Amino acid sequence: MxxxxxxxxxxxxxxxxxxxxxxxxxxxxxxxxxxxxxxxxxxxxxxxxxxxxxxxxxxxxxxxxxxxxxxxxxxxxxxxxxxxxxxxxxIGFVFQFFNLIPNLTARENIEFVLEYVMDMPSGEVKRRAQELLASVGLGDRGDHFPYQLSGGEQQRVSIARALAKDPRxxxxxxxxxxxxxxxxxxxxxxxxxxxxxxxxxxxxxxxxxxxxxxxxxxxxxxxxxxxxxxxxxxxxxxxxxx
Amino acid sequence: MRKTFIKKGLREIWAHKIQYFLLALVIGLGVAAYSSFNDFGRYRKDGLDQIFEESNFMDLQVRMNYGSTLNESEVLSILKEVEDTYEIDGREMRLVFEVFIEHEYEKELKITRGEVIGQFVSGGNSPKDDIEVNTPLFYVDDPEPYSTPVGDECYIERKFAKAYGFDPGELININRGNVSKNLEIKEQAAIPEYFFVIREGDFAPSERSFGVVLLPMETAMELYTGNRTDQRLVNDVVLTLNDTGKMDNLKEDLRRSFERKGVVVKFTEKDENPSRYFLISDYENDKESMAVMPAIIFGVSAFGLVMALRRMIRSHRPQIGIFKALGMRDRTILIYFSIIGIFIAILGTLLGYLLSIPLNMVFQGLGERMLDFPVEHYNITYIYYLYGAVISMILCLSCTLIPAALAVRVKPIDVIQGKEGVSRKQVGRLGGVLGRSRWLPVSLKLTIRNQLRKPFKSLSTIMGVGMSLALFLGFMMVFESAIAALDSTTEGMEWDYEVMLDGFQPETITTGWEDEHPGMEDVVPSIILPTILEPDDDAYEALIYSPDDLDSVYDIDMERGQIREGMIVISWYHAEKMGLEPGDTIHVELPVLGPRAGFRMERKEITISGIHSNHLGSAAFMPLATLRNITGLEGLINSVYIMTEDGRQIREMENDLIEREGVTSVSHISDREGLMEQYLDIFIGTIAVMAAVSMILAGAIIYTMFRISAREHRGVS
Known part of the structure; x- marks a missing residue:
């Protein structure tokens, strides 16, 4: 128990x-x-x-x-x-097939959640997105679109996106x-x-x-x-x- | 608006640029059609208002009857009597008389009937400077002045001058009785009472058979009297009034004053002027269709947009599911889609504005051809473009938000896993039957089942494609019909010359014509009467054609029934409108010659013997003997048809006939064709533009629909 x-x-x-x-x-x-x-x-x-x-x-x-x-x-x-x-x-969701938004870059996929789901002030969004990308080891891949990333990288972006909400x-x-x-x-x-x-x-x-x-x-x-x-x-x- | 949304929206549009461009084109065509057509309607209306206002168009014309004239001072004293009481703003006293205009045309002598308007113009001034009412050349900043009032110089009506190619500096010969004068043309001039050359009693415009010449009073008097004289005679007065409410009293006072001088006068009010009436009624007739056509285009483009965007948003539903799974609020999702809607609206509106440039150019050309002289510069009425933009914005927003609002209501998992949209419905009995049908290829079975599973989607695609195609084909058919109507009208007319007489003349007027003119093959006396067809409570205007030998003059294409004595043949158009068939009776209002003297209008009941399909608009046919029985016009005619050898034009005969007493115009068939083309110019031009617009629209809608379908079948979101 x-x-x-x-x-x-x-x-x-x-x-x-x-x-x-x-x-x-x-x-x-x-x-x-x-x-x-x-x-x-x-x-x-x-x-x-x-x-x-x-x-x-x-x-x-x-x-x-x-x-x-x-x-x-x-x-x-x-x-x-x-x-x-x-x-x-x-809830933070990490989908099997990532489900990243294809026409946003890795950073923008995270910014998107920070801005529109978490209502984070615009000034903080960039910094926090960069932190999250760095935390999943993709600090230098933020300007790449999903199709320019490997499966593992996409999965990491997906995790960073889930973590962006700081879910329970x-x-x-x-x-x-x-x-x-x-x-x-x-x-x-x-x-x-x-x-x-x-x-x-x-x-x-x-x-x-x-x-x-x-x-x-x-x-x-x-x-x-x-x-x-x-x-x-x-x-x-x-x-x-x- | 946060920038990630805007970036995403822009990238979404860029990723599917062709599709979004075509969607923008669809709405853009609607905006362009709506803005340009309304602007053209406004241009026509404002153009008419402007020319009548700037030319100080008369409120009242007072014409002395029976060839009467009065001295200038006598007329002036009459006008002075009423001037203050009736607040007369402007007055112009004129000497107006009929003449023959002789000139060279296609290397032959051509004689045309015409009218001289003698006006009081000081030496060194142009008609624009000194004429207060019905001011010619009002649209020219600095018109060429008369050198001197006795300089044998004239201004010539613009449409007539253009028809025969008169240029400034050329000479024309004007004859009145035995008096003849060579006049130098100073300039072509738009003359307000003949903006559209049609005279009282004319059935058709007569710009090629009626020339109007403006002269200084001194020159006009010389032509009128045969001598150079200081006397100034007046037989025509045009007035502008400050308050037209007292018109009836003014007319009564003027009638009495002129009668005291022994002169009977005839009044023509502003709206009774045939030219003004024709132009305004032409605009009024077109106004409705001009309003309906862009509405139809906008409607179809809106439908295309609704269908395409609805489908497009549906294809974005997996993305909506992800947004929802990530915890995005519905409101935020809707804002995102509204950005796409706004982008399409802005792009579409801009495209619409761009497309309206060539449309406006076409319409400007049509408008200028209508009046044939420069009126208001074709400027843009911004309000229509603003309305177009607002409608486009509302359409695009509602077309994105409504399907998006429906989409956000679904469970995220359904759209993420693609269960949503996969019909759980059975394929139905038909689908089952098809499934067991081994003879059908699998591809066909799949297509049919897909359609059966999603009937609304299939129907919307079919509707979108169908409507846009129907629109294009509809305009093409109207265009083709208008052209065919013109052709068949020409083909239906077997005559080579139509001679119009001054009122009713004895039939003997044509005696000897054939013998006197080599090449003239047949002369057919005729009566043409305007009438009102009255079935029950309705009333339709018509022209009854009653040549003595109908078959030789008109090639009547009988759709039903036949021509019979004692009966009337009406047009297919009228038959459709009134729901009539051969054997039915109809009331026809006709002028009937009374037992003593004069005409009175009477309603006669006549049986319909046939229905013709000639595209002669409102033409009805009746044997001459029948018409005469009804009207009592025994031995009288008002028109003559002439057939020549091989249909050729015989200038000598034209010139001889036009100078005969009682003949008012002699028109060759080619003149009539030209006039009809001109008359239908704006209509055909407009339809041609609409057909072109709808063709592009149809292409854009069809391409977009199929592209979206292809994407849906690829499973791409």
Whole structure:
């Protein structure tokens, strides 16, 4: 039993889709908590509902059953405005395919969030964007457009963009899926380093090795949590191999 | 507005520059059409107001009847009596009389009927300097003056001069009875009462068959009396009034005053002047179509824009999903799309302004051809361009914001993962049938199913393409029809000469014409009567043509029915308007000669025997005997048609006929064709411009629609 109050409580959450005449149950009564200062990894094969779970927590999709509690409030009962505020203040998203805005440079992709999501004063935007780019090792690549960056660099911009909001929870969908080994490790180091000061990182992946760096690992199969494993001593990313 | 948004908007536009340029072109064409057409309408209206105002166009013309004249002093005393009571601002006393103008044309002698207007002009002055009412040459800063009032110099009406190529310095010979004078042309002049050369009773403009010559009173008197004399005779007075509200009383007082001098006068008020009436009614007729055409263009361009932007915003929905996932507020997303809308509006408006330059040049040319002398400089009325910009801005903003507002309501995940827009609907029964049809190629099945899955999207594309094509084809058809109407009008006229008579003359007027003129093949007496066709409560103007031998004069293309004694043939246009068919009856208002004397207008019920499709506008046909039975015009005619050998022009015959008593004009078919072309000039010109604009519009809309479709199928956001 963890004495710390969870950031998010997931209780018997379900999600089903109707595709034509077929109903697909992507999530079935999933229950777990997301704690601050922790890295949580959700492991499972393709199609097991990992990304669906991430999307529910990120507030970009809504569960069809169960509860997703944030600060004691059910996310399904939030108004559109409150949901937007939740996504704005609580969540940072790192998409599997980066989803950078193609006609903005790396720096502008971050500035865009700082200006229009965080309402940061114009004078500070440039400085902060440069800081964020430097923090992901791209201080000199800020004027490049996404198509001029490698996959790893795009992923790092995507992380910097997520960090720009200084969210409480960072959600990363297969953050190493498109990356080579060394770039993947760098990205993981970045993500893990974020889980402090009351912040939490949730990574979904099919790569079992990534479970070793997590404080907690949830094994997902066919939309259900098969088991939940707690690592008292997570492995440092530098020792990780796959 | 933060600069990242602007940068992003600009980059978005640059990334899809052709598409955005075409969208801007679509709205730009609407702006250009709206601004230029309204500006042209304003130019025509202001141009007319300006020429009538600057030329001090008369409020009232007093013409002495039956060849009466009075001395200048007598007329002056009459005018002095009423001057103060009726606040007469300006007056001009003139001596107006008919003449023959002899001149060389195509190396042959040409005689034309004309009119001399003798005016009081001091020596060394031009008609502009001294003429207070109906001022000629008002548009010239420093017109050439008469050398002396007795210098045998004249100014000649501009359209007539242009038709026959008279230039300053040339000589023309003016005849009145036995008096003949050679006059040197000082300048061509626009004469206010003949801005458009049409006389009372004319059915068509007569600038080639009626020349007006301005002379100083002294020279006019010499021509009028045959002697150089100090006497000054007046038979025509034109007045401008400070207050036209007392017009009826003024006319009554003037009538009595002139009657006391033994002179009967005829009054013509400003709006009764045929030239002014024609120009204003021509403008009024065109006004509605001129307002409708740009509205249609703007409407189609707006529709094209709505459809294209709606589709384009839809293609941006994954990006909207990402914005939302990042926590961006809906309001901020809408502001972003409004920037794109504003960019398109600004670009479109600028393009519209650029496009309006050539449009304005075309319209300026049309406007100048209409009046044939320089009026107001074709300047821009900024308000229309401002309205165009505002409409463009509203359209672009609403076309971006409405679909964007719909897009931000969706769940981010749906648009990010592309589930949104992928129809969950079944392909339907038809789709199912197609699926089982093995004989259909897969590509065709895919196309049909795509259309069935997203019927609104398919329909909007089809509508956009269809409307723009329909617009282009519509204008092309109107253009072609106008040209065809001109051609078929010409083809429908079998006559070579149309001779108009002074009122009704005995049919015997044509006796001996054929024998006297070699080359003249046939002479057909005729009556042409303006009439009102009145089915029930409606009323339509028409001209009844009743030549003695209809078949030889007009090639009537009968659509239904036939020409029959005792009945009338009406035009297809009238039949459509009034919903009439052969066998129906119609009320026709006609002048009927009473048993004692004089005409009275009567409504007669006549059966329709046929409907013709000749493009003669409002023409109706009736056998001459029938018309005579109805009207009592037995033995009388008001026009004559002449057929010549091989349709050739015989100048000698023209000159002989025009000088005969009772003949007012002799027009060759080529003159009529030229006049009709001129008459339809603005209409055809306008339609041609619209066809060109709509062609570009159609191209832009179709290209944009298909480009967006192609992008959608590539899955590019």
């Amino acid at each position: 963890n004495a710390v109050e969870p950031l998010i409580k997931v209780e018997n959450m379900s999600k089903s889709y109707t595709m034509g005449e077929v109903t697909v149950n992507a999530l079935r009564e999933v229950t777990f908590d997301l704690f601050p200062d922790q890295v949580t990894v959700i492991l499972g094969p393709s199609g097991c509902g990992k990304t669906t779970l991430l999307n529910q927590i990120g507030g970009i999709d809504t569960p069809t059953g169960g509860k997703l509690l944030v600060g004691g409030r059910e996310i399904q009962k939030l108004s559109q405005k409150e949901l937007t505020d939740y996504r704005r203040k609580m 929870i960072l959600l990363a969908d297969e953050p190493t899926g498109e990356l080579d080994y060394s770039t993947g490790k760098k990205i993981l180091e970045l993500l893990v380093s974020f889980a402090n000061n009351g912040r939490s990182v949730l990574i979904v992946t099919h790569n079992k090795e990534l479970g070793k760096i997590a404080n907690r690992v949830l094994h997902l199969r066919d939309g259900r949590v098969l088991r939940e494993v707690t690592n008292e001593r997570p492995m440092p990313v530098s020792q990780l191999e796959w």
